[in-house]
Amino acid sequence: MLSTEYRKRLEFICSRIAQGEEVKLDDMVWCQKLAKANRSALEMLSRARREALNPGDDFYNALNLGSPDPQDHKVGFDTADEIVDWFRQEKTDDWRQRD
Secondary structure, eight states: OOOHHHHHHHHHHHHHHHTTOOOOHHHHHHHHHHHHHOHHHHHHHHHHHHHHHSTTOHHHHHHOOSOSOGGGOOOOOSSHHHHHHHHSOOOOTTTTSOO
16 A cells, blocks of 8 residues: 555656656656555556557546557567466566555
8 A cells, every 4th residue: 555645746747647748767766666566556657658658548548458568569479488478477576465
């Protein structure tokens, strides 16, 4: 669970990301570290990035599915090992905790 101070700071940064405004490097580093440690922060950051890439697409943005970065999207597989790797779930450090 995020403290009120962390949540407000993260909401401010995410709103700037979603609107396509400039965000300080220190703030982005802080967000990314927080997102690695907390699933709620990761979802907020992903949603902001998705809104920045797809402005006005409320349905798609509300689904909050997959990676918002188009470079992370998989188009095809060359080997069976790539398929296995794709289906493995990357869990954050707090995967045992409830959000």
